[in-house]
Amino acid sequence: MKLGFLVDLNLCMGCKGCEIACKVENDVPLSSWRLRVKYIDIGTFPDTSRSFTPLRCNHCESAPCERICPVSALHYLENGIVNVDSARCIGCAGCMMACPYGAIYMDPETNTADKCTYCAHRIESGMMPACVVACPVEANIFGDVEDDTSHISQYIMEHQGAVQVRKPEKHTNPKHYYVGGGTQTLDPLAHERIEGYSLFNNITHLDAVGDKNHGVLDRFLAPFTSHGEHDNKSFMNFDNNAHESHEEEGGH
Amino acid sequence: MVENTIHATQAVVTLDVALPGIIWGWMITLNMWAKSIGTGVILVGAFLLYRHKKEEMPNLRWIMPLISFIALNVFLLFTLVDLHQPYRMINIFLHPHWTSAITVGAWMASLFTGLVTVMMLIGGFDAFPDFRKNCAIGKSVRGISGFYEKIFPFVVFLAIPVTLYTAIIMAESSARELWQAPAEVMQMMWAALLAGSAALIFVSGSWSKETRKDLALVLAIATFFSFMMYMGEYFFSFKSAEAEATLAYVHAGGEYNVEFWFGMVLGFIIPFFLAVSNMKSDNKTLLRFAALLALVGLYLAKDVWLKIPQMLPLS
Ligand code: SF4
Ligand code: SF4
Ligand code: SF4
Numbered sequence: 001m002k003l004g005f006l007v008d009l010n011l012c013m014g015c016k017g018c019e020i021a022c023k024v025e026n027d028v029p030l031s032s033w034r035l036r037v038k039y040i041d042i043g044t045f046p047d048t049s050r051s052f053t054p055l056r057c058n059h060c061e062s063a064p065c066e067r068i069c070p071v072s073a074l075h076y077l078e079n080g081i082v083n084v085d086s087a088r089c090i091g092c093a094g095c096m097m098a099c100p101y102g103a104i105y106m107d108p109e110t111n112t113a114d115k116c117t118y119c120a121h122r123i124e125s126g127m128m129p130a131c132v133v134a135c136p137v138e139a140n141i142f143g144d145v146e147d148d149t150s151h152i153s154q155y156i157m158e159h160q161g162a163v164q165v166r167k168p169e170k171h172t173n174p175k176h177y178y179v180g181g182g183t184q185t186l187d188p189l190a191h192e193r194i195e196g197y198s199l200f201n202n203i204t205h206l207d208a209v210g211d212k213n214h215g216v217l218d219r220f221l222a223p224f225t226s227h228g229e230h231d232n233k234s235f236m237n238f239d240n241n242a243h244e245s246h247e248e249e250g251g252h
Numbered sequence: 253m254v255e256n257t258i259h260a261t262q263a264v265v266t267l268d269v270a271l272p273g274i275i276w277g278w279m280i281t282l283n284m285w286a287k288s289i290g291t292g293v294i295l296v297g298a299f300l301l302y303r304h305k306k307e308e309m310p311n312l313r314w315i316m317p318l319i320s321f322i323a324l325n326v327f328l329l330f331t332l333v334d335l336h337q338p339y340r341m342i343n344i345f346l347h348p349h350w351t352s353a354i355t356v357g358a359w360m361a362s363l364f365t366g367l368v369t370v371m372m373l374i375g376g377f378d379a380f381p382d383f384r385k386n387c388a389i390g391k392s393v394r395g396i397s398g399f400y401e402k403i404f405p406f407v408v409f410l411a412i413p414v415t416l417y418t419a420i421i422m423a424e425s426s427a428r429e430l431w432q433a434p435a436e437v438m439q440m441m442w443a444a445l446l447a448g449s450a451a452l453i454f455v456s457g458s459w460s461k462e463t464r465k466d467l468a469l470v471l472a473i474a475t476f477f478s479f480m481m482y483m484g485e486y487f488f489s490f491k492s493a494e495a496e497a498t499l500a501y502v503h504a505g506g507e508y509n510v511e512f513w514f515g516m517v518l519g520f521i522i523p524f525f526l527a528v529s530n531m532k533s534d535n536k537t538l539l540r541f542a543a544l545l546a547l548v549g550l551y552l553a554k555d556v557w558l559k560i561p562q563m564l565p566l567s
Contacts, residue, residue, distance in 0.1 A: 031270065038567075039267035050266070055567050064426040070354035071343040090343055091336025094354050096275050097425035102566030105272070111336040166567070169492075170426060184263040188565045189497055191263035199266040205273040210336045219338050 002061075002080035002175060003118055004145035006152050006163070007054050010180035011139035014039060014052030021134030022056075025119065031206060032105040034116040035131055039199060040191050042184050053185045054140065056131075057082065057103040057116040058166065058174030065095035065104060065115075073113065079144075080175055081120050086112040093209065100170045106210035111219070118142070145175060155179070274562045279334040281555040283327050284418055285447070287361070288440070288550065290323035291411040292448020294368070296470055298408040300452070300463055308460035313400070314375030315455050321372045323451070324365045331358075353424050357417035364414045367407050374400040415444040428561035429494040435485055439557075442481065446474035446550055450523075450543035461534050468539060472527035475546060479520035482553060486512070498561050507563070512556040519549010 014037055022028065022035040035056040042049050059082045066074045066082055073089035076082055089112035096104045096113065104115045119129035127133075132140045143152035156163050156177060165174040166186050183190045195204050214222070297316040300309060332338050341358075348355045377384040378397050384390035419440045422431035449470040456464050486502075489495045502509050526542035529535075 033269050036269045037267075038265060040263055041266045042263045044262055064424065067351045068354065068421070068424045070349055070352040070358065071340075071347045072349040088340070088343055088347060089337065090340040092334070092354060093275050093336070094352070094421070094425070096272065097562075098427055100427040100566060102271060102427070106336060172426075188567050189493055191265055193265040193268065193565050198268075201267060202270075203265060203268050204270045206270045207273075209272055209275050214336075216333050219333070219336060223339065 001078070001144050002146045003059070003123065004080070004143065004152055004175035004177065005056070005059075005118070006141040006155055006177040006179060008139045008141070008155075008179045009051065009053060009185065011137045012037070012052045012054060013137060013139075014050070015136065017134040017136060018054055018131035018140060021130040022116070025122070025130035026117075028114075029107060029109050032107060032114070034103075034105075034114070040185055042191075051185045053178075053181065054131075055101070055103075056176065057099075057118075058101055058172065058176035059116075059118055060172035060174050062171060062173050064098040064100065064170075064172060068094040068098040070094065077120060079123065081118045081123070083117050083120050084114055086110055086114060089113050091210065096209070100167050100172060101174075108208070108211040108214075111210045111214060111222075271565055271567075274559050276334075276558060276562065278555065279330045281551060281558050283330040283334065284440075284443075284554050284558070285547075285551045286323045286326040286330070287418065288415070288443040288447035289451050289547075290320045290327055290368075291364070291415040292444035292446070293319045293323070293451050294408055294411040294448070295415070295444060296448035296452055296467070298404070299470065300466060303466055304460065304463050308463050309456070310458060311379070311455065312452075312459075314372065314379040316452070317368050317372035317375055319451050319455070320368045321365070324361070324368060328361070328365065353417050353420035357414070357421065360410065360414050360417060364407065364410050367403055367410070371400055371403065371407065411444075416440050427566055429492040430485075430489065430498050430557070430561040432491060432495075435481060439478065439481055442474050442478040443550055443554070445470055446478055446546055449474060450546045450550075453539050453543035457536060464534055464536070464539065465531050468527040468530040468542075471542065471546060472524055472531070475520040475524040475527065478550075478553075479516060479524070482516060482520070482557075494561070494564055498564055501563070502556075502560055508556045508560055511552050515549045515552030515554075515556060517549070518545050519551075519553055520546070523549070 016037050019033070019035050019037050026034060028034055035054060038053045038055055040051050040053065042051060059080060061080070063074070063076070063082045066076060070092060071088050071090055073085045074082060074095055075085065086107070091106065091111050091113065093106060093113070096106065104113050106112070107114045119127075122129060129142055132142045141152050141155055143150040145152055145156070147153060159179045162179055164178045164181050164186060165176065166178075178186060185191075193203060196202065293316050297312060300312065306313070332341055335341060344355055344358045348359070350356065373389065374396055377387070377390045416437055419433055419436035422428070422436050423433040425431060449467045453464070453467050453471070456467055486499060489499055502512060523542040523546040526538055530539045530542065
């Protein structure tokens, strides 16, 4: 059994339902993403089109992240899932350097590596991944790619010649396929990523890997001191100089 | 950052999340730099011992492992401090994963540091009998002087993989095309010879002229080949679209361009000429100046090379 994903980009309408479902299902903290839907505008006015590309871990058959992990925190499950054991992770970020798809993040709450697990916990109890269930147009197709009769295998066969993976030249053998994609959507070097305000949000870089309030000393003191419970709300109370809060100025 | 300069292909990201920037930063640079000194002094020290009589370098026996010990501890400290879960470092020993160069390297580096510590203690006890009298360990172990010479060949041999394994970690970092072996492997080796000779130059004041000449020779060769490798990589790295995009950005005067050239000139070009001139006329001060510049320049060069490929968006 080898579980795989296929996203039909012709169907995806960029609603981000999968993104939110994933966040909720897996308690993914603010600033971190296991799955994101990237909008790319292609062409020049007036001939433009907008494409939506859901991006998650590819569960590579030959996974560089698994190879580099010094403690096997990243490991293969029998069903092909590349899973992560955050209780064992030492936070070396080797996997973040190895994954050619930038699919791994340093969880700012636990300060350990995390990523899409194909919802391994749900699969175990016979459920579909949360993002699959949420997709209103069934653009996310999930199943066993080794079983010829599965929906995903049939879909791949129907779309022979149009099925792509990201960065095949890396020989990672991804188990995550796209139909209806092109170089401009799947290759990050083929589109510009301009920092600054764009459609709705500020396209930028993260200013910290892991918890930004967790300096070098805190890493050592953490077991002995308590930072209090972290939740999404506590991560919203960050200092933001470019964005001075009225409360800080005296609450008017 | 680097993606701003990619040639417009009429495709623009209009909505996305914030991506991580530099993940491995200055602590990893310092880690690699310190390790180059730690293994380099052993390699260069062995070369000197092979070429010259011990008497020409009276303090080498204890100062070589001492420098190595200090550098290796800086290296180990920053390896640990860079972990987001430093106490779990122990998992590398409890749950080792042998396909990972991080694991293999951590085991080898720990063994290497242990052996260098033993050499440092024996060398120190023999050189300073008073120290032996006042030291509890010194009193309990006697007649172990010969052990130093017994383990030394093994330590020299081990210094080679300990020098090189970081290049394998970088090669395993398959998201960063700029670092693919074998260029990194050679860079690491030259860096160790450069850092080792530079570090020993500082303590070679009382040594014979010929030994200093050899140190200058190693420094000159290491700076020359390091520079050539960086130039080859910098201008003719047609390894992949990603490496080219990274370098195109730096070429165009982007971030790290100035740091890179500072590293090249300070670290390699000036020390090369100083070292070559020193092989003719023995000028201790100039040679030390060359060594200092080489160490600073090596740090800058390593820092740039570590950071630039991390500026590319991966997805
Ligand atoms: S996409 Fe990245 S994180 Fe996922 S299995 Fe492949 S290398 Fe690992
Ligand atoms: S950060 Fe954690 S999961 Fe990633 S390589 Fe290091 S130990 Fe493994
Ligand atoms: S499979 Fe699960 S973890 Fe992966 S993107 Fe979907 S919801 Fe998130």
